[in-house]
Amino acid sequence: MKQTLSFVAGLSMMVTPAVADEKPVLQVYAPDYFASEWGPGPGIEQGFEARCGCDLQFITGDVLPRILLEGERTEADVVIGLNTDVTARARASGLFAPHGQDISGLTMPIEWTDDVFLPFNYGYTAFIYDNTKMETPPASFEALLGMSDDVKIVIQDPRSSISGLALLLWVKAIYGDKAPDAWEKLAPKILTVTQGWSESYGMFTDGEADMVLSYTTSPAYHIIAEDDMSKSAAIFEEGHYLFVELAAKLKTSDQPELASTFMDYVLTEDFQTAIPTSNWSYPSKLDASLLPEKFSLLGVPGKAIFHSEADAEALRKPALDEWLAAFSK
Amino acid sequence: MYRSGQIVRPLWVSHWPGLLAVMLLVVLVFGTLIAVALRAEGGRGLGPSEWAAIRFTLWQAALSAGISVVLAIPVARALARRKFPGRRALVTLLGAPFILPIIVAVLGLIAVFGRSGIISAALDVLGVEPISVYGYHGVILAHVFFNLPLATRLILQGWLSIPAERFRLAATLGMGPREIARILERPMLREVAPGAFLVIFLICLTSFAIALALGGGPRATTVELAIYEAFKFDFDLGRAAMLALIQFTMGVGAALIAFWIAFPSNMGAGLDRAVQRWDDSRIQRVLDVAIITLASLFLLLPLTMVIIDGVPGLLSLPMSVFQAALRSLLVAFGSAFLTLALALPVAALVVQRSAWVAEGLGYLTIAASPLVVGTGLFLILFPFVKPSDLALPVTAVVNAAMSLPFALRALVPALRTVERDYGALADGMGLHGLTRVRLLWLPRLRRPLGFALGLAAALSMGDLGVIAMFADPQGVTLPLQLYRLMGAYRMDDAAAAAVLLLGLSLALFWIFDRGGRANADD
Numbered sequence: 001m002k003q004t005l006s007f008v009a010g011l012s013m014m015v016t017p018a019v020a021d022e023k024p025v026l027q028v029y030a031p032d033y034f035a036s037e038w039g040p041g042p043g044i045e046q047g048f049e050a051r052c053g054c055d056l057q058f059i060t061g062d063v064l065p066r067i068l069l070e071g072e073r074t075e076a077d078v079v080i081g082l083n084t085d086v087t088a089r090a091r092a093s094g095l096f097a098p099h100g101q102d103i104s105g106l107t108m109p110i111e112w113t114d115d116v117f118l119p120f121n122y123g124y125t126a127f128i129y130d131n132t133k134m135e136t137p138p139a140s141f142e143a144l145l146g147m148s149d150d151v152k153i154v155i156q157d158p159r160s161s162i163s164g165l166a167l168l169l170w171v172k173a174i175y176g177d178k179a180p181d182a183w184e185k186l187a188p189k190i191l192t193v194t195q196g197w198s199e200s201y202g203m204f205t206d207g208e209a210d211m212v213l214s215y216t217t218s219p220a221y222h223i224i225a226e227d228d229m230s231k232s233a234a235i236f237e238e239g240h241y242l243f244v245e246l247a248a249k250l251k252t253s254d255q256p257e258l259a260s261t262f263m264d265y266v267l268t269e270d271f272q273t274a275i276p277t278s279n280w281s282y283p284s285k286l287d288a289s290l291l292p293e294k295f296s297l298l299g300v301p302g303k304a305i306f307h308s309e310a311d312a313e314a315l316r317k318p319a320l321d322e323w324l325a326a327f328s329k
Numbered sequence: 330m331y332r333s334g335q336i337v338r339p340l341w342v343s344h345w346p347g348l349l350a351v352m353l354l355v356v357l358v359f360g361t362l363i364a365v366a367l368r369a370e371g372g373r374g375l376g377p378s379e380w381a382a383i384r385f386t387l388w389q390a391a392l393s394a395g396i397s398v399v400l401a402i403p404v405a406r407a408l409a410r411r412k413f414p415g416r417r418a419l420v421t422l423l424g425a426p427f428i429l430p431i432i433v434a435v436l437g438l439i440a441v442f443g444r445s446g447i448i449s450a451a452l453d454v455l456g457v458e459p460i461s462v463y464g465y466h467g468v469i470l471a472h473v474f475f476n477l478p479l480a481t482r483l484i485l486q487g488w489l490s491i492p493a494e495r496f497r498l499a500a501t502l503g504m505g506p507r508e509i510a511r512i513l514e515r516p517m518l519r520e521v522a523p524g525a526f527l528v529i530f531l532i533c534l535t536s537f538a539i540a541l542a543l544g545g546g547p548r549a550t551t552v553e554l555a556i557y558e559a560f561k562f563d564f565d566l567g568r569a570a571m572l573a574l575i576q577f578t579m580g581v582g583a584a585l586i587a588f589w590i591a592f593p594s595n596m597g598a599g600l601d602r603a604v605q606r607w608d609d610s611r612i613q614r615v616l617d618v619a620i621i622t623l624a625s626l627f628l629l630l631p632l633t634m635v636i637i638d639g640v641p642g643l644l645s646l647p648m649s650v651f652q653a654a655l656r657s658l659l660v661a662f663g664s665a666f667l668t669l670a671l672a673l674p675v676a677a678l679v680v681q682r683s684a685w686v687a688e689g690l691g692y693l694t695i696a697a698s699p700l701v702v703g704t705g706l707f708l709i710l711f712p713f714v715k716p717s718d719l720a721l722p723v724t725a726v727v728n729a730a731m732s733l734p735f736a737l738r739a740l741v742p743a744l745r746t747v748e749r750d751y752g753a754l755a756d757g758m759g760l761h762g763l764t765r766v767r768l769l770w771l772p773r774l775r776r777p778l779g780f781a782l783g784l785a786a787a788l789s790m791g792d793l794g795v796i797a798m799f800a801d802p803q804g805v806t807l808p809l810q811l812y813r814l815m816g817a818y819r820m821d822d823a824a825a826a827a828v829l830l831l832g833l834s835l836a837l838f839w840i841f842d843r844g845g846r847a848n849a850d851d
Contacts, residue, residue: 032800032809037649038817059717060800068564069368069704070711089564152444157541159550159558187546191444192463195541195554198815199432205820206436207445221818280818316562324378327546 023055026258031081032060040278077253084244088313097251109304117246123215123281124240125166126233137234145185152191154200154209168319170241173305183326239303347678350671358697361705369567382550390533393472398526401480404624407617409488423478428787428834430808431538433827437631467543476529487521527587531695552576573698580696642825653810664789665782667729672736680744692734716799732785739777747773783841787834
């Protein structure tokens with residue numbers, strides 16, 4: 001048993017390149033997609049290491065639960081990839097330090113005043129459709145609800161997926177007390193509810209569903225990376241739910257200076273220009289002229305809908321109950 | 330627990346390794362649960378939605394397991410009775426769905442049964458309404474797709490364990506198919522089927538991604554998803570631990586029922602001849618061919634769709650995917666041998682001491698919530714080590730523990746038979762300890778061992794990692810890489826990675842399984 005273990009460990013060392021340099025290490029907790037080689041992580045790591053003379057290491061996983069589990073003893077210096085719908089709980093933990101950044105020049109559609117959580121990118125939730133198959137996409141949420149029940153939509157489960165939760169809050173923001181009625185109209189069109197975004201999106205690209213819950217910037221991937229113009233986001237006149245992703249510094253960091261240097265780096269042009277084509281979303285501080293040219297082909301919502309973290313936290317449970325009720329009829 | 334005439338004999342093989350293995354399981358299953366419960370701060374108790382999840386989980390698991398086993402019996406019988414070219418390959422291939430990552434299997438199923446799938450397209454040509462796969466029936470369909478192969482293999486093992494001489498004797502006595510079923514096959518089924526049902530019930534108990542993807546909505550919420558929600562959004566560890574305990578209790582209940590029904594058959598030993606059957610008839614032949622064809626279509630069509638979808642992108646896969654594949658292979662081998670190191674001692678303990686508690690524990694590792702096991706391990710180890718340093722070893726250990734039920738399912742009845750048939754002879758020759766293991770057990774247990782190791786390796790290959798928290802950013806496994814590709818919109822690359830994963834898992838399974846089946850009749 002023991003021999004087998006050390007055998008496996010020995011083998012794993014052969015495959016995993018050992019990092020053995022004496023540079024200070026900055027540990028950044030990030031969601032898996034962020035640090036994957038196809039996400040923004042590697043580019044950011046390279047850019048930051050060129051400035052700091054340190055070793056930036058991403059630790060991937062479910063960021064918030066993990067930080068809460070580790071509490072004061074966490075090894076994280078910085079976390080990146082939290083979103084505003086869960087920061088209430090993160091803030092309540094008291095583990096995070098002020099970011100110390102000048103946030104007056106942000107290019108986001110809403111006013112940002114938070115001094116702990118620093119936005120690094122944002123997007124809008126939206127329903128993506130295939131414009132070669134759907135000639136008249138719904139121009140409003142109301143029109144979506146009024147569509148024939150033959151139109152099939154895949155969404156994500158708000159209990160396991162952050163984008164699924166965003167849809168819940170979006171409906172709540174538009175319909176308020178009437179949200180249960182809206183869900184009742186939407187439910188027959190929902191083909192299925194998946195655990196995460198990937199399963200949904202895969203079902204959509206396989207042609208199984210007519211629409212999928214994703215982001216207005218999703219078509220950018222198809223346009224830029226695949227040269228495929230057939231995917232569009234349906235833009236609704238009621239507005240779209242804003243999805244902001246954040247970075248924050250830990251109070252307990254053993255590399256406070258490095259962590260601050262990283263926070264300084266987040267709003268630099270270097271970091272921000274890497275975002276659009278690696279995270280397929282809008283950078284939080286970048287002049288529109290510096291966006292990739294083809295981002296201009298994307299539909300832009302006329303209005304951003306947003307819940308403060310306190311509202312999002314307060315609405316989550318009742319909205320979830322309404323959602324569950326609508327589907328169990 | 331077994332009510333057969335157990336003969337109490339002196340110990341043949343030390344039971345310490347078995348006890349150690351059981352200890353490890355106790356820590357993995359209960360230690361982690363306690364660790365999570367201890368970290369709990371005040372949360373809310375169970376609400377109506379949790380109770381609904383408990384109800385749904387119970388009946389879908391029972392129904393899925395029931396249907397899988399009922400369908401597997403004719404398939405296994407047909408495979409046991411027929412010889413045809415490619416049978417061996419087919420038996421291996423039929424195990425494939427079981428070792429696929431869930432997301433791949435779901436997309437394969439949808440390609441066949443979905444709105445734009447083959448069947449709907451065919452119906453469309455005929456002018457019939459397309460079928461809908463989403464809903465309760467979709468969940469059951471997916472679970473049967475996943476587990477029918479396993480049930481078939483387990484029951485097939487039972488069929489092949491009936492010595493050829495019994496069929497010869499039956500033919501001499503002029504028995505027809507009906508008598509053979511009554512005298513030989515049904516007692517065997519009574520021994521094998523409850524265990525197969527139990528294992529599949531336990532698998533369906535903790536599954537949640539399938540139920541979600543094909544359930545059509547939140548009505549198909551399982552307990553594991555409720556655990557996930559409690560953990561991820563509410564950080565309510567108390568509720569997560571409570572739900573995990575309830576899930577575990579359901580597993581215990583199922584285990585008790587299965588053990589109560591199971592009844593060891595008594596076939597006696599044979600000379601390992603190839604089975605010949607004299608009770609054949611034209612109707613049986615036609616029926617068997619039809620059953621094998623149908624089962625193969627059901628299981629292999631979705632796989633074929635996965636392959637068609639992914640093969641074009643195979644050559645353009647980034648290097649990192651192949652590196653991840655190599656890493657997964659290492660973990661799979663480690664996990665397979667750890668499974669052996671755990672399963673054989675536990676099986677020895679169970680057979681020598683009639684330690685049904687040990688056997689029960691061995692099964693119940695799959696009733697444990699992967700999320701709670703991962704979180705608990707993290708809480709236990711985090712104060713002492715850097716979790717990512719242990720990524721691969723911990724993955725291998727947890728995967729081995731999760732594969733244990735299948736290994737025991739195959740090993741315990743086989744070992745019991747070996748000891749019953751040859752135990753006295755071995756005692757007389759003074760075969761004890763490792764000598765007995767080497768000379769008697771390993772040769773006689775080749776087939777179940779090969780099957781168990783192959784299953785453990787393949788399962789470990791396709792496992793996303795029950796322990797996402799131990800993920801080492803540099804040490805990505807192939808299934809995780811597949812999810813990452815999907816997460817980055819690269820659906821074509823992901824489809825290709827799925828084919829690579831399918832191929833490697835099957836190859837692993839085949840190597841071990843084949844190594845264990847050197848018999849001509851198989």
